[in-house]
Each structure stands twice: as C-alpha cells, then as structure tokens.
Amino acid sequence: MPGGRVVKGLCAASAILFVMGDAAKAEFVPSSKPLSVDVDASEQPLIEALRLGDNRAYEKLIRDFGPRMLAVARRVVRSETEAEEAVQDAFISAFRAIGTFEGGAKLSTWLHRITVNAALMRLRKSGRIREASIESLLPSFGEDGHAKRSPSPWRGGNGAELSAEETRSLVMEGIDKLPEAYRVVIMMRDVDGLSTLQAAQLLGDTETAVKVRLHRARLALRELLDPHMAEGRL
Amino acid sequence: MSTCRDCIDFLCDYLDNSLPESQRVEFESHLAVCPCCRTFMETYRKTVEMTGGCQECDKKTYPKLPEDLIRAILSARNGAAKPVGDAAGPGGAAGQPLE
Numbered sequence: 466m467p468g469g470r471v472v473k474g475l476c477a478a479s480a481i482l483f484v485m486g487d488a489a490k491a492e493f494v495p496s497s498k499p500l501s502v503d504v505d506a507s508e509q510p511l512i513e514a515l516r517l518g519d520n521r522a523y524e525k526l527i528r529d530f531g532p533r534m535l536a537v538a539r540r541v542v543r544s545e546t547e548a549e550e551a552v553q554d555a556f557i558s559a560f561r562a563i564g565t566f567e568g569g570a571k572l573s574t575w576l577h578r579i580t581v582n583a584a585l586m587r588l589r590k591s592g593r594i595r596e597a598s599i600e601s602l603l604p605s606f607g608e609d610g611h612a613k614r615s616p617s618p619w620r621g622g623n624g625a626e627l628s629a630e631e632t633r634s635l636v637m638e639g640i641d642k643l644p645e646a647y648r649v650v651i652m653m654r655d656v657d658g659l660s661t662l663q664a665a666q667l668l669g670d671t672e673t674a675v676k677v678r679l680h681r682a683r684l685a686l687r688e689l690l691d692p693h694m695a696e697g698r699l
Numbered sequence: 700m701s702t703c704r705d706c707i708d709f710l711c712d713y714l715d716n717s718l719p720e721s722q723r724v725e726f727e728s729h730l731a732v733c734p735c736c737r738t739f740m741e742t743y744r745k746t747v748e749m750t751g752g753c754q755e756c757d758k759k760t761y762p763k764l765p766e767d768l769i770r771a772i773l774s775a776r777n778g779a780a781k782p783v784g785d786a787a788g789p790g791g792a793a794g795q796p797l798e
Contacts, residue, residue, distance in 0.1 A: 520773075520777075523773060523776055524769070524773060527764070527769050527772055527773065528764065528769065531764035531768075531769065531772075532761035532762055532763060532764050533761055535761070535762045535764055536761050536762060539762070549765065549768050552764070552768065552772075553768065553771060553772050553775070556772045556775075556776075557772070557775055557776070560776050604703075604707055604739070606702070606703060606704040609702065610701075610702025610703060610704040610705065611702055611703045611704075611735075612703040612704075612707075612735050612736075612739070615734075615735045615738070616735060616738045616739045616742055617738070618738050618741065618742070619741070619742050619745055629752060629755070632749050632752060632753075633752070633753045635749075636749050636750050636752075636753055637753065640750070651750065655747055655750040655751055656750055656751070656753045656754050657754060658751070658754060676711060676712075679711065680710070680711040683711070683743060683746055683747060683750075684707070684743070686746050686750065687742055687743050687746040690742075690746060690749070691742065694742070694745070
C-alpha cells in the first residue's frame, strides 16, 4: 500500500449513491446508457482492451483520464484528500461497469458523470450539503416589485482588462463562498457544462429544482462579483 | 411581467430561450423601459460567461495524478480481479473476472 494510501476493494463501488433530493437512497450504477450522444471511435481499441482485462489498458485509462477526473472532483469537494478518494471511488465504479459500457458515449463523458457521483457521495458523507440560506446575496425589491438599488454596468472584464487566470480566480473565489447546494449546481451546470437534465439525474432532483437553484446561485455569484466588476470600482 | 422582480425571476429562462412566446414579449417590453433590468441582465449574462470560461482555463493546468494514487487504484482492481460476491451488484461486472 504505497504511501499508506487506502486501497479499496470493488465492493466500495456499490456504496456510491446519488445524493440530495428524493433519489438519495438509490444505489448508483454507472449506466451504460449515455447522457449524451458524443461518441469517439478512436476510443474503441482502449475500450476493447479494458473489456479483455488488459492491465496496460487500465493503467492508460487512469493516466489519461485521471487528471481531468481529479480536476472535476476538486470542483465538487474542496479537500484534496476527498477529491483523490472520489477519483479512486470513481475508477473502481467504472471498472465494475466497463463490461456493460456500450460505447454509446465518449469515455470521458461517462467517467465525468461517475466522478461527479463519487464526489457528491463524499460531500454527502461529510454532511456539508444542506440548503443554507442564500437570501442575503439575492437582489432585493421594494413593495412595488421594483429593484431597491440600480446595478452598475460592468467593465469589459472577461477580455481586455482581466486575464483568463484572473477571471477564473475571481469566479472560483465567489463560487467557494456559496452554500454547498448552490455551489455544486453552478459547478455542474456552468463550469462543467452539464445540461440541466444531466445535473438533475446526478443529483437525484427534478429539472425544475435544479433550474431554480442554478438561477439563485448565479444571482448570488453576480452579487459577489459586482464589487470587482462594476465600472469605476477598480 | 410589469416589475423588476418578475423580470429577474424569468432571467434564466429568457437567456436559455425557454421562455414561452407571450412571456418573452412581456419580458422584452419591460426591458425596453427599464434600464436597471437591462444592466442587471448584462451583468448576469457576464457572470454566466465568466463562469463558463473556468473549465477552459482549468484544462491548461489539469492536476497531475499522484503516483501512489495510480498504484492504489490499480491495486484495488487487481485485488478484486477474482469474483467477489459482494461486488456483484446490479449493473457492475457481476461475477466476471476483470482479468
């Protein structure tokens, strides 16, 4: 066991559950049914080798896809240790299911979905996902329904004035301030680019609930970015 | 949709092009007379754009997977190469050796 890292058995995969919402008790099974239809034919030899149990193929899978999976897991859980554990959970889960993977989606898409599930399970175990209040970051209105204060226009920001890295830092700093339930949704939808349906399936929630939470997360993030982006503030 | 509150409630659907036609017309009528909501919508749209750019930025700097983690994952797989009763859950490679 190199470096004292815990080596899990495949049994651990069966412990990966959907989190949040009514489907929280359902067992997660990496589905062979794709969430999207993007298929990469160049992956077929690797998939075949995996099905045949080729050790080198398994190592290639880990080395090729692991870094991206770790980045995805880090965006969901904030601890490096938990992110690495989530990646390990995800690979174990994927290994179990590779025999039933139909190749109807890209491996990266399939692994992405499994990783988000594994990371969400880690969050659930930590008890950090809950509907904390976000009200103080939402726009406020008078009794007549009109905005209490006028928003300031934002400067260019995403191009000439801020580098991509500066923009990323600003956005991530803001997202990190959101309550977990909102942070997870905005990460899945707006950073990772999942559809509302995909996010709802992963979270075991309805599309409507995901849309509402996403909208509120965006409103809150807008409020957090405003002091940095409003014209004349910097 | 005569107030800013109504307008902001429908912002997400409007930008997703999922607002029904009648509500879209109402939304745009409000925007036409409300500079506050126009500015708000632009900053909301910018928020979504900036957030969407983060993954591209991350792609340039994917973290390196620690070598001991790679070994641990491979060990987990090899350790379970023979059929394990409890691992034969639904949807998995039930009872099928991985090697």
